[in-house]
Amino acid sequence: MKLLVPVKRVVDFNVKIRVKPDGSGVELANVKMSMNPFDEIAVEEAVRLKEQGKVTEVVAVSVGPAQAAETLRTALAMGADRGILVKTDATVEPLAVAKILKKVVEQESPQLVIMGKQAIDDDSNQTGQMLAALLGWPQGTFAFKVSLNAGTIDVTREVDGGLQTVGLKLPAIVTTDLRLNEPRYASLPNIMKAKKKPLDETTPEALGVDVAPRLKVLKTAEPGGRKAGVKVGSVAELVNKLKTEAGVL
Amino acid sequence: MTTLLIAEHDNAHLKDATNKALSAAAALGAPVHVLVAGANAKAAADAAAKLSGVEKVLLADNAAYQHQLAEPLAALIVSLAGPYDAIVAPATTTAKNVLPRVAALLDVMQVSDITKVVSADTFERPIYAGNAIQTVQATDGKKVITVRTASFPAAAEGGSAPVESVAPAADPQVSTFKGEEIAVSDRPELTSAKIIISGGRSLGSAENFAKYIEPIADKLGAAMGASRAAVDAGYAPNDWQVGQTGKVVAPDLYIAVGISGAIQHLAGMKDSKVIVAINKDEEAPIFQVADYGLVGDLFTILPELQEELTKAGR
Numbered sequence: 001m002k003l004l005v006p007v008k009r010v011v012d013f014n015v016k017i018r019v020k021p022d023g024s025g026v027e028l029a030n031v032k033m034s035m036n037p038f039d040e041i042a043v044e045e046a047v048r049l050k051e052q053g054k055v056t057e058v059v060a061v062s063v064g065p066a067q068a069a070e071t072l073r074t075a076l077a078m079g080a081d082r083g084i085l086v087k088t089d090a091t092v093e094p095l096a097v098a099k100i101l102k103k104v105v106e107q108e109s110p111q112l113v114i115m116g117k118q119a120i121d122d123d124s125n126q127t128g129q130m131l132a133a134l135l136g137w138p139q140g141t142f143a144f145k146v147s148l149n150a151g152t153i154d155v156t157r158e159v160d161g162g163l164q165t166v167g168l169k170l171p172a173i174v175t176t177d178l179r180l181n182e183p184r185y186a187s188l189p190n191i192m193k194a195k196k197k198p199l200d201e202t203t204p205e206a207l208g209v210d211v212a213p214r215l216k217v218l219k220t221a222e223p224g225g226r227k228a229g230v231k232v233g234s235v236a237e238l239v240n241k242l243k244t245e246a247g248v249l
Numbered sequence: 250m251t252t253l254l255i256a257e258h259d260n261a262h263l264k265d266a267t268n269k270a271l272s273a274a275a276a277l278g279a280p281v282h283v284l285v286a287g288a289n290a291k292a293a294a295d296a297a298a299k300l301s302g303v304e305k306v307l308l309a310d311n312a313a314y315q316h317q318l319a320e321p322l323a324a325l326i327v328s329l330a331g332p333y334d335a336i337v338a339p340a341t342t343t344a345k346n347v348l349p350r351v352a353a354l355l356d357v358m359q360v361s362d363i364t365k366v367v368s369a370d371t372f373e374r375p376i377y378a379g380n381a382i383q384t385v386q387a388t389d390g391k392k393v394i395t396v397r398t399a400s401f402p403a404a405a406e407g408g409s410a411p412v413e414s415v416a417p418a419a420d421p422q423v424s425t426f427k428g429e430e431i432a433v434s435d436r437p438e439l440t441s442a443k444i445i446i447s448g449g450r451s452l453g454s455a456e457n458f459a460k461y462i463e464p465i466a467d468k469l470g471a472a473m474g475a476s477r478a479a480v481d482a483g484y485a486p487n488d489w490q491v492g493q494t495g496k497v498v499a500p501d502l503y504i505a506v507g508i509s510g511a512i513q514h515l516a517g518m519k520d521s522k523v524i525v526a527i528n529k530d531e532e533a534p535i536f537q538v539a540d541y542g543l544v545g546d547l548f549t550i551l552p553e554l555q556e557e558l559t560k561a562g563r
Binding site for chain 1: 345358393480502513
């Protein structure tokens, strides 16, 4: 069976982002970009399923600018078989991404889509659930553990009170949480090999998807700052201050 | 103009997240109906009916909704969505799972994790782990919104709304509940606790969490939390994680022990009223947001803290 892994190019998680002084957005020029960390976990899980012989082909797909091809190459170097770039310079919201992915799913007919639970730029946590809705497929979100069987998949999910396991009929969508696995680093030979793997290109227009945003961003601002307080010299002083000055004990 | 609030509950009890999301729902300016979808969930519906500002409670009582699975629950919400201008839910793992599914079925772009209602269609929400705040205007006819509960006060009791039964929607029958491991604890829940003590990787083991953090949590009646590093290392369960992708909390007092303060962790706790940091590295970024910092070895400081709290009558 075939597996689809959507990946997003985002500002690297180590970068301290800066808000543009005119409030028009976040400074993205000359900032290090990487694959969304949750998507790395998704690629790793997909590749492991292939290595276990449960999946025959892993197709990575990305929606984004020309440079998103680099993100796809990273997925290919980790072990995906081929890539599809849906090229656009527009800001594409989760709903539109889900619509694009639905078209790709219809073309590729995977039995399983594994993707990150959220992208660390807009922190929306929507696309997987939306894709499942549009396809009428079941969803196993925030996956902690997956177990793929013939025609079904069991997904243990990270929920507020602990863990919950659901059984889903295939085809299905899985979104990854942090503890699903630890993604591998691509080796140099695999990075070289990835350069020769096929990477197709299409566009939202060619797929017939309108990506016009539904949310109007009016302003982007720095969060209200929090000033560093005082250093106390001893535990007794700390408890005293919490009691008398802060009034929280 | 009416708003539908999706209640967070465990069938027997309404969760505090519902009260907080109700404050956000009420701020939209329209009457609020509350949907309680569950199995034998009459008690939760009755609790919702008592909340101040609720006009009506809809109770969908059916085995299909017992475990809040996304597929049947989304189908139910979509079947009820017609007359509502906005569908609102607290940003718990339940609603984060279900609501985008509802939004897509309604062809609406969801506004996730709002921290402020500017007007009925304009909201503030954090992006980049809270390092920027976006003001967005939703242009869709219907609004689908999840609410960051730490940013809103809990609505109080004081109402007596009618509870109306609603019919279940057809279950898509593509998913089944297989089991759960839910920690049972007498402690307050992380997201509603007044005091939280969290530990980082420097605790070194699950045993040390029990030995050093737990007695202080007991003394303070506090919830226990952890950094991602501590959870990844297996020192604390995943549902303790505070941060960008874990739980976002805003207690009166947050005590961070051996947590350096990565931006992803700060995103989950920097709206706490008072922050205390205990860390041996005086350059740790956690001190930049802490009201009170104490530099030193946590294995010496925590037993002392326990003693001082006893002296202080806790």
